Amino acid sequence: MIPVSIQVRQALGKLVLPLLLLLSIGIIIAGQADKPLADKARMYVADALGPLWNLMSSTQERVLAMTDNLREAGRLAKENARLKAENENLRRWYDVAVSLTRENDSLKTALHWIPESAPAFVTGRVVADSGGIYARAVLLVAGTDSGVQVGNVALAANGLAGRVTETGAHSARILLITDIASRLPVMLEASHTPAIMVGDNSPMPRLMYYAQDTRPIEGERVVTSDQAGAFPAGLPIGTVHYLSAGRPVVAPFAQLDHLSLLRVFNFGQSQIEPPEAPGHVPLAPQRKPLSLPLKNLLGQG
């Protein structure tokens, strides 16, 4: 240190602040006069600090990710607890189901129940059908070679889709339940009332000819009926829905507008032949049905 007297040092110390103030004013003026220089100085400082800022923002991102993970873990724990409770509940239901199945089996044994034969089925890919006489029909890539016959029942993943109407060697045409030519005998599951499901080319076929004292209930399940001998009883079709008062329709379970795979079942209904009954007079086949529904349709529409 330069040896100076205390007085001089104190005087210098008092001068530092005014000098620095003057210097800062000078810098302000210089910065205003030469803006490019100031900007260059700023850029140098920013360049030097770049890695530090980078470190900070990456740390911040990591911390954010970590908190996100923690929150996610908390959510997972909650979900896990919920699933465990649900699983316990389901396990109870599983026990109930097993015991009911056992009981059912033992009851069937006691009654000498004749078991139904398991239906044979083939699965085929659906290709769009532009030809044919039907408006709502699909073509299945499985034909007589695979054992598909006219009158077999086509099921989608969760409900009835239609019936096989024509077969080729490698393809089969399936008339969907929504086609205007489709008339199916159905049963309303809650009331066990028969009805006819009439397709009208809309996504929801209508319900007709149900008993007037037991009307379909909104949300009621509709299943097939074995009245005409074409279907086995109890295949799920859909649920009842009222478009307007007095106009019940069926909302099908199967997604008929975009079918991709169909299972074609041969329930063997045609093999069931009633035994010969000599002297039995069959009911006279009614000639009217062709005209009656039409008249009704016209009358209602």
Added chain:
Amino acid sequence: MMPDPSMSAWEPEIQPRQTLWQRLDAAARHMLPSIFIAFIIILFSAPIPLPGAAELLPAIVIATVFFWSFWRPSGMPSVAVFILGLFMDLVGFTPLGVSAFILLLVHGVGLYARFGLMRLHFLLVWGVFSLLATAACLLQWGLACLFRFHMLDVAPALFEAFLCIGVYPPLSALFSWVFHMLDDKEEP
């Protein structure tokens, strides 16, 4: 100020030669506030989404400079204030030198009024600081208007002044605790 009764205070030239470690220790103690401000400046200019960072940074810096200027000028020399102000200008977007100028003014007021301020109650010091901070923020706003040649909105400057006033008590509590710690350490 009470005279220091120890020998070294009476005869400043005669004292045992400091070891390197002691010298480093002393330097670190003296530079602590400056390093704190530099860290705050870097932190707030980083692309981190802190709410109101643009106003909070000058508020914290002004409060820190004022506090150390009147309690411990040895921890906040004028040169350090000048360099920190310039650094703040370079990192931020204020015209070059403006922050340095304002910080030096705040530092000067704190330095020259320190013996008056030290005797006052904390609330009074806070009142003085509030006036000073408002004046500093308005001066900054005035300089910004002057350099841009048109009137800017005064609301951000007032917001900055409010932040300044609000941030002073917690910061002063923190710094009092810090230099009590340092004082305790200094005693053998």
